[in-house]
Amino acid sequence: MRLMMSWCSCLVVVFLLQASHGTSGSAYNITASEPLFPNQTLVSSGQIFELGFFTPNGSENQYVGIWYKNLAPPKIVWVANRELPLVYPDQSAKLMIGSDGNLKLVNGKQNIFWSTNASRRSNYRSAALLDSGNFVLQDANYSKIWGSFDDPTDTLLPGMKMGVNARTGEKLYLISWRSDSDPSPGRFSTGITSETPPQPFTWNGSTPYWRGG
Structure with a gap:
């Protein structure tokens, strides 16, 4: 599914944020002391994928x-806070690692709009974007805590891999925009059935739409 990002609006955000959050540009990881702001992106080491803030064309949200870095128009492959x-534009929003070690997306009032909610404890955590996306x-x-x-x-x-989330036990589905x-x-939505042998299946709401195999 393709969409055009509102580049003119993004340039306005970059200009405004440079004054309050320092130099814009690319980063390679997120830590507790180094969050990601709207004027920055996280880039995979091989320059294949890029993660950052975006606004779809025609949207006020x-x-x-995550998108392919070198494709134009950008192809969004994953959305955190869908x-x-x-x-x-929320100039003070940031993607950060909170005191509990979870990735969190917060606005300027520190309201949480998305979180990883991973229960595993560790003293130091960082987040990185891999070349796999x-x-x-x-x-x-x-060691991966969440992906x-x-x-x-x-x-x-x-x-x-489609099927079941190994951490939560929940079934994994692809769901359209x-x-x-x-x-x-x-x-x-598309997923894998639990029958033997498992088969790919697509639903239109709760109605079966397509079945593979």
């Missing part, structure tokens, strides 16, 4: 998502 958008929260030994591959939106990337300007969950 702001999201954090069900609870920020109001654009997986956005991971990891401990000091670089965006375990919380997909509408795109299946190479290396991503509501529209090109609205990444909130739409009508169509």
